[in-house]
Amino acid sequence: xxxxxxxLSATVLLSTTIGTAFAQFxxxxxxxxxxxxxxxxxxxxxxxxxxxxxxxxxxxKEDVAKNAAIVAMMSTLPWQAFGPGTExxxxxxxxWSDNAKFKSAAEKLQLATIDLNKAAQSGDLDSIKKAFGATxxxxxxxxxxxxxx
Amino acid sequence: xxxxxxxLSATVLLSTTIGTAFAQFxxxxxxxxxxxxxxxxxxxxxxxxxxxxxxxxxxxKEDVAKNAAIVAMMSTLPWQAFGPGTExxxxxxxxWSDNAKFKSAAEKLQLATIDLNKAAQSGDLDSIKKAFGATxxxxxxxxxxxxxx
Numbered sequence: 321x322x323x324x325x326x327x328l329s330a331t332v333l334l335s336t337t338i339g340t341a342f343a344q345f346x347x348x349x350x351x352x353x354x355x356x357x358x359x360x361x362x363x364x365x366x367x368x369x370x371x372x373x374x375x376x377x378x379x380x381k382e383d384v385a386k387n388a389a390i391v392a393m394m395s396t397l398p399w400q401a402f403g404p405g406t407e408x409x410x411x412x413x414x415x416w417s418d419n420a421k422f423k424s425a426a427e428k429l430q431l432a433t434i435d436l437n438k439a440a441q442s443g444d445l446d447s448i449k450k451a452f453g454a455t456x457x458x459x460x461x462x463x464x465x466x467x468x469x
Numbered sequence: 470x471x472x473x474x475x476x477l478s479a480t481v482l483l484s485t486t487i488g489t490a491f492a493q494f495x496x497x498x499x500x501x502x503x504x505x506x507x508x509x510x511x512x513x514x515x516x517x518x519x520x521x522x523x524x525x526x527x528x529x530k531e532d533v534a535k536n537a538a539i540v541a542m543m544s545t546l547p548w549q550a551f552g553p554g555t556e557x558x559x560x561x562x563x564x565w566s567d568n569a570k571f572k573s574a575a576e577k578l579q580l581a582t583i584d585l586n587k588a589a590q591s592g593d594l595d596s597i598k599k600a601f602g603a604t605x606x607x608x609x610x611x612x613x614x615x616x617x618x
Binding site: 343350353354356357358360361364368390393397 | 492499502503505506507509510513517539542546
């Protein structure tokens, strides 16, 4: 197989929508493993943008754009795995006792990552820095209220 | 904020390319956590398509298409975290001692998930079943050679 063929056929277009609807998992353990996994992948790619924003890594438009696109997609995933009966892991009981607030925090993050993705695709580093900060605030706000220390 | 506004601004377009280039991780533990997380998310969404293919869940075009798009995107991620010095986890030593074969297996999976995604977007259940089987074979082939029992 020619390399060209691989690269051409390898472009995957994803269209995801934000939301906080629950999905079915076999059991609570599977749900916890899934949501922690999705958050780990998101945090890894967010951290790579952070290194650029903090000046620890050089700015490369393509890399930041790719990382931001992954962050935006990943930010839509974890919430489906916080359904009833999946208490545990690092989640505070407040996720379930104040679920409307939790869902609102999850939506704020998803919207923030969409802005970050737009900024990253535009290639304007100042916009990226601003959107990165806002996204970090959305992460922190949710962690403060809903993640165990 | 109106719901409509959220939905409209929530469409995220991702373009990813297949590959097996290594990324930098803080340490081996972080790399292992990342790759296992990416594989967990991929397996979860692949399993949801599997439930449809096996007749355990009803066929819904939009759901299968979304799951297949996530699988295709996730299939590009784990391999960057199998760099030199990240031995461990469930990975056999063969990942590093026969790295060319491992990378080839990783590329085969990525190509199979692109076909699965195409089939899922088309909405033809027979094509989805065929592509699901081929993707499962690509998973299995790599696990047989490179994953600890």
